[in-house]
Amino acid sequence: MVSTTRSVGRPRVSVLSRRLIAETALRLLDEGEDAGFRMTDLARVLGVRVSSLYNHVSGKSAVYAEIREILSERIGEDAAPSPHWDVALRDWARAYRAAFAAHPSTVAVLAVLPVGESSMVSVAYNDLVTQLVSAGWTPAESMNIIVAVESFILGSALDSSAPQDMLDPGGRTDVPVFAAAYEARRETAARDGVAPADLAFTLGLDALLVGLRSQLAARPG
The missing domain is CATH 1.10.357.10 (Tetracycline Repressor, domain 2)
Known part of the structure; x- marks a missing residue:
């Protein structure tokens, strides 16, 4: 299970976005290796209610889809x-x-x-x-x-x-x-x-x- 007690920046709800959710999920994946992440993990780390996440993403598949966009952008930046x-x-x-x-x-x-x-x-x-x-x-x-x-x-x-x-x-x-x-x-x-x-x-x-x-x-x- 991914620990939710670590110290991670807690943005205000007003700045919550699909991209921020995905970036946070990516950090949880990196720290938790194969443990994955739960929507409750994301909510706790971001300091918001789980329901707030669903204003930006429909679920874990949508979070993963945004993670892929992040990685795709990095590939495009590095591939001359x-x-x-x-x-x-x-x-x-x-x-x-x-x-x-x-x-x-x-x-x-x-x-x-x-x-x-x-x-x-x-x-x-x-x-x-x-x-x-x-x-x-x-x-x-x-x-x-x-x-x-x-x-x-x-x-x-x-x-x-x-x-x-x-x-x-x-x-x-x-x-x-x-x-x-x-x-x-x-x-x-x-x-x-x-x-x-x-x-x-x-x-x-x-x-x-x-x-x-x-x-x-x-x-x-």
Whole structure:
């Protein structure tokens, strides 16, 4: 259960908004990890009655939808525009992963939450599809590319929050090749000053982009 005794700024009811509710919920999710949040938690932290929340959101799904808008805005701010489809896709993937890696407890819910009719997420998808189609991909292929890359991103975001020694074989002697590979990866990450999960993400994203470039280049005409 998320603690409601911590000290969080308590705004006046007059400044309560959908965005403030979502930002507070995001903080509760970050602090409570997988415990989630309740509407009563939000009300107590914000110093309002639960009924006041429903003047701005219809329920938890609406709060999560607004959280997705917050993360989408951060992705848009960090993903630099590029005239090259593969560079744009790469930068979008990096910004997307960074946004969700910072809030891994949101992945499970947002990955299956339908995109609302007025969501800015659709605008981001529209820009990507437009660029991919202009580069030579069909509309259907463009959607498949986005979904495939997005699936990889979300998995990588979760991996970034997992314990770094999750795969450690320990002192086992019956898996020598795996143990050596694990140690080599750990040493490489330490040498480069990055997390092992970041190495995996970079390799995987590069592989996806190389494969996509090869497919597009192999087409006649």
